[in-house]
Every structure is written in structure tokens, then in C-alpha cells.
Amino acid sequence: MALTKLFDRVPPTVRVILARWFIYIFATLPGLVSMQGHLNESVGKRPWFQGAEMPLDILNLRLLISELSGGAGMLMLGGLLAWVLLLVWLAGAVRVLDPQAAADTKKVFANGRPFLWRYLRIAFFALVVVVSVHFGIKLLFTSLAARAELQSWPLERTYIDLNLWRAAILFVLLTLAGVFFFWMRVMTAMTDERKLRYLPRRIFRLYRKHIASALLMQCAAVAGVLMLQVTALYAWRQAGGGLVWFMAWLLLLLFAAWVWQWRVLSALRLVYR
């Protein structure tokens, strides 16, 4: 009872942040347990790995990584589940944080559930865009690679710079598309609009008026969180692991949840400005 009262007193912003954090933890927990069980039976019981120094050298890294695929099934499902729950969460977060929404601010997921189907439709369009962008970029860089060979571009430019540019351009385009679909979802939840085709015009109008806060800041937030996570995972692996890194990673997920909450609040403020 006391716990329920305590929970009731949690502000909506904190509630939204914690809800997103818990999605990550609980959706991927079965995968984590399954993966650890798999690795216990494979890597954990092989004396070959017991003498290996951390961080692992390239040989042992390769041998260990080939063991990972066997235990990744549950994690893939967990990742998929997390993504679906994050859609529900986003709709719920918009409703809970929207001062004009007549919503029960204590129930993030209950508020978000009615929007899942519409969000999945948006995801389908997003998928089409992502695949098209991917193939467009591939076409462009295949032709650049051919030109690099025919015109004898330096090796570094051919094999390193071109690939870095390819990754960077893909990342930017996907982020731009991602922010657009984020706005689609925010608008959908705010307006409860069922005909999604009317939304893009409103979003582009918003972009025209507030290019910095509607587009650039949102892109920076997405890119910042993803880059931070990639960097953290890389550093974690290079450092050889440990509980401290795991805890740091969990804190980073919490930070990502805070950034998303900020994105939703910022979007709402912009619309109501």
C-alpha cells in the first residue's frame, strides 16, 4: 500500500524515463540469461579460454564470437520485443507528458497501447524508406568504387575514406528519416489522427518554422545517444569487461531514456508554442 502511494507520487517525467529503462532491462533479460547459459556451457567449460588473458587477442576474440551466434536467438526476440514496447512507450510518453491530453498520467503503457497499430504502419513506411536509402547509397558507392579503381584513387581513400563516408552518409540520412517518423508518431498521439497522410505536411511546416529545434536538435539527440552507446560498447570490449562497465552501460541506458523523454517534451513544447 505504502509502495503504491510512493509510486503515485513519482512525477510523470520520471515515470516515463523509468518505463523506457525498464523496457530495455526486462525485454532483453531472458536473452541475457539464455546467452549466459549458452556461454556457460560452451566458453565457460572450455579450458582453452580459461588461460586467455583479457582483453582477448584477435584469435580468441574470433573463436569466442563464433560461439555467440548459438545463443543469440532469445536476444534477437528480446531486441524485437524491446522495439515494439518502445513504440508503445513513445505514444504513452506523448500522452502522459502532453499537458492538454486527457490521460491518466500514471499509466504510460496503457496510454500508448491504442496507438500501436498506427505506429506499426508508420514503421512499415519507415522500413521502405530505410531500405530505399540503403540501396541508393549502395548504388552510389558501388559506382564510386568503380571510379576509384579506374582513376587509381589512393588506397586509403578507396578502402577507408569511401567506407567511412558511406557509413556517415547512411547514418545522417537514416537519422533525418528517423526524426521525421518520430514527429509522425508524436503528432499521431497528440492529435489522435487516424489518417496518417495528412501529417507530413504539418511536419514540414514545423520544420520550416523551427528548423533548429524541430529538426537539428532532434537529430543531434538521436545521433548523440547512438554514438555514445557505440563508443561505450567499443570501450567496454577493449577494456576487457567487468561489473563497472556493465553498471556504466545501465546508467547510459537510463541517460538515453532521459534524452528520449526530453525529445518528447521538447516536441510538445514546440507544437504548443
Added chain:
Amino acid sequence: MNRLGLFLLAACFAASAAPLPESSISYTIEVRLNPETRDLDGKESITWQNTLDRDVDSIPMHLYLNAFSNRGSSWFRETLGERFIESTILKRFEDPWGWTEPSSIRQDGVELEWEAIAPDDGNHLDRSLIEVALHQPVAPGETVTLNIDWKGRLPAAAARTGGYDRFFFIAQWFPKVAGVRPGGDFNRHQFFGPTEFFANFANYDVTIAIPEGWGIASTGKGELLRSDGDVDWHRYQQGSVIDFALAVGADMENVATTHELATGGSVDIHIFQPKGFRHQVPRWTDATARSLDTLSTRLLPYPYETVTVVLPPRAGTRAMGMEYPTLFTGGPGGELWDYRIAKTTRLNEGVIAHEFGHQYFNAIVATNEFEDAFMDEGMTEYWTAEIMSDNWGEESGNGFLLERALNVNSSSIVAKPATAVYPAVWSGPSFLVRGYSIGRQFYDRPATTFQTAARLFGRDVIDRVFSTYVQRWQFKHPRVEDFWGVAEEVAGPDVAAMLREAYLQPGIPDYRVATLDVEEYSPPPGYLRDGDETVLVDIDWDGDATFGLPAEALEEDGRVLIEILDPGHTRELRTMGNIERRYFDTVAKADKVDGEETVFFTSSARINGPDWDHLPVTVELRFADGVVISDAWDGKGVYREYRTVRPSPLESVVIDPNYNIRLDIVPVNNGLSREVSGTAPRDWSRWVTGLYQLFAEGAASWL
């Protein structure tokens, strides 16, 4: 001079390079390269001595560049699916094709006739081999001179020859007489993708015209003859080599350094690479010098006066990693090696060591690459690892990538047993080996065979085998039987038998621990005799927990009793298996714990083996009390079981703890522990979960 001094002097003379042998063939070639069209315009005079024991009325000749003349050639037809990178050539170049055609072949001024032949596959589109009908037959021991006018075109750099733009690697470029197998016939084979070349030793005198001011590197030693308008004429010569290759480029430079060999004498090391990267030359020169010294010391003093390393620019990257006599291509030249990630690796040093190793097995010993590719590639791969390990250590011989050590042998070790079917290494001809198995068959399996032999019989023993083989068979084109003969003579029948078996057995041997079971000892239910009495032990027995325990389990004499179940094996005859009760002295003694009631454990383990005759292993049974039992298993049989009752449970079983059997490329499954240990499972499962959380974050951000 004292006796020691005389001995050292004699040893120096014995170790320094001997003069090159006489060759029965000579080529004099004059050729002009047109870089705009990639065309070659050549005149060639071949003096060929008949070393066969019969009259020769026709001579087969290779026109290797015709492998690149059309999509239906045997090289293209058999290769494209496997070397997919070649398919990009067709997409990227309007006219990538290469070809050679003689316009005239004369013997004593008489025009000869020739025709394309395809003895291997009957392919009418393949013109990589022709048969030239002689005007007059050549008797054994006699010589014939053929004068050839020919034209050709280099392909847009493909499969280690050709070029475009401002760099050309000129290899397999001239009409060449097919090699004669010792005691056999002509090596009449077309050119196929999976394998390389074979030829007899010859003296070469090559004059080439290239654009003025272009850099040049070549087999042998040479000089700039003259500048003729906008063309430079260079002449290069080399005796007793099986081939002749050149590299030319507008933006290339040739930097030479004289290296004093560890065995005496000197060799000029040429580094031919893009201009502007002189600061890298000491690094590549050092790698070449180390390779020279290692193989000169352990095999045979390098017999030639020069060695040239070509590090191609972008336009020649498809010529990377290929060996020719006294000249080979390494990795790419230029800025890549200044890049932070690549700088800390020794991958290019590894390529240089490998291609230099070919100087011995492809160029000096000169085995038949068409039929026995595993000999040259396999031995070279073994010596590559030896060069790298000798000079930089096995663990990080290939340098560091992202601050992680690159093991010299890391490419041959895998995590899971092969699902592919591998024929015996000795299977042939090599050009029939396809796709997935080329690397394993030609490189890894022979190389790991020698690594295993070196660990089982001693590195010195295998060094003696190789040095005798190279010294005895230099310039003679040996077959694998000749190598086995040397092994038997120098190292004894056991070494020869082990090497032979590794080449004759299909599949890749894999030792593995299949099961490890431990349970607390309790008397077996039923009627047991206790002195003069019979006692009924029921399944809820709560009496003496050690009742019925074998007396040996108490280990009062300090020895451990192990039951070994051997199922036997069959060859021509059947060798019966048995259950052997063997007493072992322990390698490590038990950690005694006083004051605790002794609990006994029944432990058993089953290991699987390849059932080879010459691949013995050590099996270690490690118990929780620190006792280690070491059993020598001859490896005959597909499995073996160990059972014991001891006051301590079996903690782990490890086959081949020092990883001597390098032929077993899946060492991970050589051991099994009862309990999980180490932090890797927990740490990695968390990290991979983080990775999937990142994927979910990415999906939520973009979709």
C-alpha cells in the same frame, strides 16, 4: 689459424650460396609495352634442349594471357564463381581482356604450324596452351631454337597480372615452353584459376621498352640500355629461374639496399613502390632481410644476387601477393601503411615473408604448381609462420590490431569442426580443387602438418628434413614422394609415416572431449559381499557411504587407478580393444585437507579422436584436489573412455594441453570442465545484450 677457426671458415663456405646450375633452356626476348593500349609487341628466341628420352616432334607452349581473352576460357569458366572479385573487372572495364598470339614461329627459318589444345577439359574457347609442330624432330640431348614474333595485350589488372593507367605488372606475358616433368613428359596443362605455374629452369635475357622516366623492377639484374625518343630501353638478365616477371609504373620508384646475409655473401634488396613513401622502405627492407636470413640460415643460403619486393599502387592491387623468381608482390604500397590502424599490424611483413618463402619452394626447388600446389603453398605457409615467429614471436608476430595481438597462426585455427568434406591433401591435380577448400588444402593442412611434426619430433629434426630436401632437390622439380624419402632418411620412419599419413587421410583430424560426468559415490544397490556376509543395499541405503568401494580408491600407495576403455581399431587387421586397469603416478599431488570426512566420487570422461595411426596425444585428467593424471594415447580408435573412483571429483579433461597437434585446427573442443569458470560468459553475455539493446535503440530511432 687454429682448428676452431678452420672449422668456422669451412662452415662459412659450406653455408654460403653455391653457383647456379646450368640451364637447358634460354630465352632472349625483346618487347615493347604500349601503356595506352596495354599492348605488348615481342620477339623471342628460345633455345630448348630435349631432356626427354625420346625424339620430340612437337612442343607444347603456354599462352597464359589467353586465359583472360574471353569469358569462356577455362580460367574464367572455372574461376569466376570462386574469385568473385574478378567479376567486378567485367563490370568496371570496357575492355578488360588480355591475350597473346604468335604471328610467326620459326625453326631454322622454316615457318611452323601450331594449334590450340585443351587436354584437360576439351574447351574449344581456351587458347592458354598450344602445340607447335616442329619442322625437324629433336633427338634426346639435342637443342632446337625457335624464333617467335608475337603480340599480346595485358588484361586490366586481374589475378596477379596486367594493369592499366600508369602501372603494369607484367607476368605470364610471353609464349613459354611447357615444363618437362623429371623422368616424365611435358606438363601439358591449360591455365586454370585455382593453381599457378610450372616450368623448367632457364636463362633469361629480356629487353623491354617502356615510356621514358617510368620506374621498373624485374626478375634478375639489369640496367637502362638507352633512351630512344620517348622510350627507355631496359635490359634484365637472370640465369636458372623458372619464370620472368617485371613491374613498371609512371609513379613508382625502385630503392635498393645491400644486405649482408647471416650466412655470408650479400643480396641486393629492391623495394619497388609508389613514390613519396621512402620512409616506409626501411620497414619493408627489414622484413625482407629477416626473411632472407631466417631461410638462408635454416634451409639454404639464398642463391641469387637480388630480391625485389613490388608493392603495387591502387591500379595494381590485383597483382598483390604473388611470387616470381627473385621478384614478388607484397601488399599494397603507399599511404595505407601510414594509417593508424594498419600501422600497428605486421600484415604486410607477413605477406613479404610468405612471398619470399616461395623463392625456395616455387622458385628454387620448383615443384609442379599445376598438380601439386600443396607442396609449394603448404611448405611456404609453414615457413611464413616460422619467419614471423622467429623474428617477432608467435603470439603477436602479426602485430596488433586495435591494440589486440595478432597471432601468427590465427588464420588456420577455427572454432567449430569443418562441415565440408576435405579430400586427402595429396589428391590431384591441384587445379581441380575448388572454392572453399583451396586455402585449407594447399595452405593450412600441409602447414599444420609440419607444425605438428615439429612439435612431436622436434623443430631441429624438421629443420634438418627441410634443409636436406631443399639442398638436395634445388633446381630439380621434386614430387611429394621425394620429400617423404628425405624425411625417412633424415628423420626416420616415424616422421615420414606421420607426414605421409597427414597427406593421405581425407578430412581434418579433430580430437575432442565428448563427455565428462561426475557423481558422488554410493554403494551399488543389490547384494554385495562384505567378508563372509552378503549385504542387501537398497536404493535408500543410509549405511556406510564407502561400502563396496574398491580398495584402490583409497590410494594408500599414492597411485591412482583409472579404468581405460579402448574400443580397438581396424586396418587390414583387427586390433581388439579392452578395459585396462592402469595405475598412474600423479603429475601433481593432492592438496590434503585434514579434519573432513572423505567423500568419494565416480568420474568418467569420453574423448573422441580421429583414428589416425601417427597422431599420438597426451590426455590430462585434472581432479579437484589438484591431482593431475597424464595418459599417452596413440590416437588409434574413434574414442576412449576413462573411469575412476577417487576421493576427489574429476574437474576437467584436456587433450593435448600444449597444443602440439596443430593439425587439429579446432583446439577449443580439446578440453572440457565440469564447472563453469572464468568471467568470460558473464561478461560477454552482458556485452552482447548491450549490443542488442543498441540495435533496439537504433530501430527505435530510425524506424
